[in-house]
Amino acid sequence: xxxxxxxxxxxxxxxxxxxxxxxxxxxxxxxxxxxxxxxxxxxxxxxxxxxxxxxxxxxxxxxxxxxxxxxxxxxxxxxxxxxxxxxxxxxxxxxxxxxxxxxxxxxxxxxxxxxxxxxxxxxxxxxxxxxxxxxxxxxxxxxxxxxxxxxxxxxxxxxxxxxxxxxxxxxxxxxxxxxxxxxxxxxxxxxxxxxxxxxxxxxxxxxxxxxxxxxxxxx
Numbered sequence: 001x002x003x004x005x006x007x008x009x010x011x012x013x014x015x016x017x018x019x020x021x022x023x024x025x026x027x028x029x030x031x032x033x034x035x036x037x038x039x040x041x042x043x044x045x046x047x048x049x050x051x052x053x054x055x056x057x058x059x060x061x062x063x064x065x066x067x068x069x070x071x072x073x074x075x076x077x078x079x080x081x082x083x084x085x086x087x088x089x090x091x092x093x094x095x096x097x098x099x100x101x102x103x104x105x106x107x108x109x110x111x112x113x114x115x116x117x118x119x120x121x122x123x124x125x126x127x128x129x130x131x132x133x134x135x136x137x138x139x140x141x142x143x144x145x146x147x148x149x150x151x152x153x154x155x156x157x158x159x160x161x162x163x164x165x166x167x168x169x170x171x172x173x174x175x176x177x178x179x180x181x182x183x184x185x186x187x188x189x190x191x192x193x194x195x196x197x198x199x200x201x202x203x204x205x206x207x208x209x210x211x212x213x214x215x216x217x218x219x
Contacts, residue, residue: 034152038158042135042163044133059091069104077129086120134173
């Protein structure tokens with residue numbers, strides 16, 4: 001009985017020791033990346049902002065329309081923002097009022113409404129702005145020691161500058177998730193514009209080479 005107990009204890013210690021060593025090994029070894037893909041990729045986050053407006057039989061009152069316009073101005077409404085309307089009364093006048101104000105910023109009211117906090121009270125409508133932002137968490141990353149690397153790994157900082165600039169400059173961050181969908185129609189005027197400009201442009205050497213003297217400007 002004593003020998004059996006010692007064997008069980010020894011087996012338990014061996015398993016525990018192997019788990020500890022395995023955890024240390026997996027935590028200390030960096031991920032091996034021998035590709036040219038960036039370790040840090042842009043991340044798109046969505047935020048919803050809403051305002052509740054009082055509605056009437058003829059749509060939004062002038063004061064409520066001004067309130068919505070001021071809110072759009074304060075929110076710095078811009079390209080890439082998505083506007084949606086929660087209109088429980090299905091009032092066409094309310095939809096027309098919101099669409100007209102959004103049109104001043106060059107935006108349309110989208111179909112479907114995201115889930116927001118609280119219910120829309122009777123006699124009210126809720127306008128929601130969905131705004132997406134893009135960033136690259138973890139960049140820059142200078143944790144990689146190239147001198148100590150003998151496995152030909154790609155630095156985790158590789159691509160940080162390009163991806164960070166792309167995330168900062170993209171007009172609509174949603175395009176990083178899914179690009180714009182085409183209509184399937186080919187507009188000949190647009191597609192041939194660049195080709196026509198290339199063909200009609202005179203070659204740069206048409207007027208001959210400029211005469212340059214080696215003595216001009218010298219002392």
